[in-house]
Amino acid sequence: MYLIFLIPPVSPSHLNQSLKLADKIAAAGFLVVVPDFFYGDPIIDYNDPNFDVKSWGKVHNPDKGYEDAKAVIAALKSKGVSAIGAAGFCWGGMVLVKLASSTDLRAAVVLHPGSITEDEMLKFTVSDVKIHIAILGAEIDQWSPPEKLKQFGEKLLAKSDFDSFVKIFPGVAHGWTLRYNVDDESAVKSAEESHLDMLNWFTKYVK
Template structure:
């Protein structure tokens, strides 16, 4: 995720945002929302700005209101990317926070959720989190996955997917270009053993689902449409 798109429109982080609370889960500080008695859980994996982004937590609350137990771990351990830090550009930051590490750290979180009595888990990832989610989708840990404007994912990773997966992309995205996502969709649709879905949203750019301008009616509408697509996917397959 180099280039300006991954790091544009940084959110103003707020540790107190959201209707849920933070607790330790699987060794990570985790924002938790929804009924802990739900048998269905959704793991939301943030972009480089981390789990204190208010719009991400608001989305977690929205998913929780649909009946899911939602967990948003702090995979960066209090060290989200800071665009203003000239000494630590995103390429340097990523050396400390690689997606392989995120994948490994997600497993104990999923196990911890299952130990609470959860019987089905879905995961949605945004940018950095999309790269973690596609790795998780190659395992049997998940029932379904959604990638929203993912970072760089590869054809090999798409070939390894084993669960129903939806990919929501932006028309203006040089990190996950629409042409590439459509090719991934063709590969996925050739797999008859699970469902897949690729949708490109017109007029939006990378990051639009969690870094939209709340004053821009069109931007809000596109983000909410993507949120609904994500929620519908989970309602269909995480059960």
């Protein structure tokens, strides 16, 4: 059984597109799960003056997401799933960077991850990564600038045991793979290209 699980962004505004993407992956022959790592408590509106982002982040931090994801993986393996891949978006990308240090996954795709520290990047790329990993980034991204993702790529290439792939998509901003205007032909094309890159990666290394 080949399974992919999606670690979504923090906002429910992405949910509809996340579920459509899950259907697209399933149509390619994978079983797909989309766990709720926020337990019904996503960020509704970043611009709400009454919303305390820092307090929310303390409760829903990537370390907690990592532990929750490990529990999901263990549950799936207990059901007989033999090969697992994962895709992480924004906050989920930060979680997936941590999961890359485990052999529980066969492959991962990180899409426009949230902010990752230099220490985390160094630890991840130099010593800890144990799976094939693709990183898809945006040209316009304050959280994960292209320069930082390219540094990831350079360090990953030095690890010959595992395949890696970094691609920066021109003219798009953070979140473009899920948060895009369906009436914008260019935006749809960029999003669909990222989806195809992700599917090709999973087909190559998970199936």
